[in-house]
Amino acid sequence: MSLDEPPGDLRDRAKRNYEYVKNEIISEKKRAILSEYTVDDFDSILLIVTAPRGGSSLLFDILRHHEGTCSLDGEHDRWLTLNGICYPTLESDVVPADFESFDREKLLTDLLAEVGATERSGDRTHRVDNTLVRLPLQFPNRDLPYEQIRDQLLEGVSLDAILEDLDILPLQYDEYAERDANSPFETETFEDRPFVSSHRHKRGLTAADFERTLVLKASGDAYRLPWIREQLFPETDVNVVHLTRNPAASVNGLYDGWRLNRGFQTYNVGDLNLNDYDGSLWCYDLPPGWETEGNLIDVCLLQWVQAHRHILDHRDAFEDVLRVRFEDLLTDTRSTITEIVEFADLGESPLLSENVEDPNKVMTTKEPRHARWRDREELVKNALDRADETYTEVATELGYTEESEWI
Numbered sequence: 001m002s003l004d005e006p007p008g009d010l011r012d013r014a015k016r017n018y019e020y021v022k023n024e025i026i027s028e029k030k031r032a033i034l035s036e037y038t039v040d041d042f043d044s045i046l047l048i049v050t051a052p053r054g055g056s057s058l059l060f061d062i063l064r065h066h067e068g069t070c071s072l073d074g075e076h077d078r079w080l081t082l083n084g085i086c087y088p089t090l091e092s093d094v095v096p097a098d099f100e101s102f103d104r105e106k107l108l109t110d111l112l113a114e115v116g117a118t119e120r121s122g123d124r125t126h127r128v129d130n131t132l133v134r135l136p137l138q139f140p141n142r143d144l145p146y147e148q149i150r151d152q153l154l155e156g157v158s159l160d161a162i163l164e165d166l167d168i169l170p171l172q173y174d175e176y177a178e179r180d181a182n183s184p185f186e187t188e189t190f191e192d193r194p195f196v197s198s199h200r201h202k203r204g205l206t207a208a209d210f211e212r213t214l215v216l217k218a219s220g221d222a223y224r225l226p227w228i229r230e231q232l233f234p235e236t237d238v239n240v241v242h243l244t245r246n247p248a249a250s251v252n253g254l255y256d257g258w259r260l261n262r263g264f265q266t267y268n269v270g271d272l273n274l275n276d277y278d279g280s281l282w283c284y285d286l287p288p289g290w291e292t293e294g295n296l297i298d299v300c301l302l303q304w305v306q307a308h309r310h311i312l313d314h315r316d317a318f319e320d321v322l323r324v325r326f327e328d329l330l331t332d333t334r335s336t337i338t339e340i341v342e343f344a345d346l347g348e349s350p351l352l353s354e355n356v357e358d359p360n361k362v363m364t365t366k367e368p369r370h371a372r373w374r375d376r377e378e379l380v381k382n383a384l385d386r387a388d389e390t391y392t393e394v395a396t397e398l399g400y401t402e403e404s405e406w407i
Contacts, residue, residue: 014082014140021136022113025146026129033205038108039115040236041210042070046344047318048217049225050243051307052284053253055326058359059243060217062337065201065355068212068346070117073130075218078137079110087267092288094310097226097317104231116202117212120351123203128153139168201351213344220285222307229317239344240318242311244398245326246406247304247391248380252373254300255380258283274299297383305391312397325399327407330370333359370407 022034046063050056064071080086083102085095114130116123132150144166152162221228229238257264258277265281269292272280276296287306290299315321322343328336337356341347373380384391395401 010140011082011084013143014136017136017140017143017146018082018133021132021146025132025150027125027204029204030126030129033207034109034112037112037205037207037210038105039111039214040108040233042214042236043211044213044237044239044344045233046213046215046340046346047221047228047238047240048215048243049221049240049311050219050245050326051222051250051304052219053250053257054219054243054245054307055329056217056219056243059241059324059326059329059340060215061199062333062352062355062359063215063340065118065199066215066341066346066349066352067118067120068349069215070115070205070209070212071202071215072111072114073116073134075220076111076216077218077220078134079107079113080220082110082137083107087269087286092223092290093220093286094223094288095227097230099227100231108232112205115205115214117205117209118201118351119203120201121203122200125154126202126204127200129204131159142166142168213346219307222311223285223287225311225314226317238318238320240315240321241340241343242315242321242323243326243329244308244323244400246400247301247384247395248373248403248406249371250304251297251300251383252376252380254284254303255297255376258296258300295383297379298386301383301387301391305387305394308394308398309390312394323398327405330407373406 023031046069048056048060048063060071063069077086083106085099085102085107087093089101090099113133116126116130128150131153132146135144135146135149149162153159225240255276258279264283265279266284267282267286268280269282269286269290271292272282273293274296275294282290285303285307287303289302289306320343322340324336324340334356337352341349341352400406
């Protein structure tokens with residue numbers, strides 16, 4: 001996710017510090033890969049698209065444990081933000097298919113900056129490198145002692161201890177942000193806090209890894225499909241998984257996230273006058289037709305409707321699209337993952353099988369529970385009842401007409 005496009009000097013500082021880390025601080029092995037390859041050198045890509053709070057973080061985390069995959073440590077929106085492909089350059093999160101006002105080679109290299117290959121043994125150096133390349137984006141207004149941080153991380157000093165010594169609250173950083181802050185996170189950032197973390201079964205890339213499948217996911221991609229196909233990966237084999245989730249659960253999750261100080265803030269769109277929301281920043285994706293006044297619950301519904309409407313309208317940009325229900329991922333995890341693995345031709349993976357049996361909790365706003373949306377059933381159902389025909393069409397096309405199935 002990305003906040004209001006930062007001033008030029010802040011963007012310049014982030015770029016400067018990132019380039020310094022990339023060229024001087026990270027391991028020589030990683031530097032060599034970034035000098036010779038870009039992200040479109042992968043033979044195939046598995047792209048997960050959905051609306052925000054649609055369950056893509058859980059699916060992504062499971063699939064990135066497959067030993068035939070490579071992946072980033074989280075969503076890739078921060079790299080698009082660093083390259084100016086965001087609001088307010090654009091009116092919303094929609095990126096037109098013919099949008100060419102960016103440095104393609106640089107973006108494709110940046111997208112590769114934190115990609116690692118899944119392997120049971122993992123690689124501590126890879127995790128350290130990824131921490132380092134993200135810091136300039138997370139704290140672009142700080143000139144951090146990157147070389148010192150790298151040495152400390154390699155020596156085994158915990159990241160939270162390092163951050164505290166630098167007067168940075170660990171709560172502000174990635175995997176340590178598991179609870180609400182007392183106030184919203186700072187606005188001058190490129191990072192999608194706080195749910196970005198590697199896992200211990202990833203290592204740095206080698207030349208042979210580009211024969212693997214790269215797994216990508218960002219909810220904003222719902223608005224970028226033709227652009228991704230035509231501008232980013234025109235010659236790459238891209239398989240798309242369209243992950244759906246019933247509107248009540250999705251809208252309820254969005255409503256929760258908007259009201260938390262946990263890093264879901266994305267854009268500064270000016271004064272907001274939304275009932276049930278006291279914050280000053282937009283949260284989650286910025287759909288076309290967004291407004292700064294009204295009811296928060298209606299904004300959440302708009303985010304669900306527009307994301308899936310755009311996916312349905314533009315899925316033909318890709319030849320291979322598999323629709324998967326998040327409800328099936330929860331109730332029949334193994335069969336659902338098997339279907340996706342076969343669709344993407346990934347083959348077997350013992351590490352994936354273990355993760356399917358005991359998946360991680362990722363990007364949750366509250367303890368997971370079936371049909372949690374019924375805790376505010378009247379609020380959610382009233383929003384659905386007054387929704388326009390676009391909602392009805394999307395819900396029908398996605399097969400969410402039976403409320404009894406909305407878990």
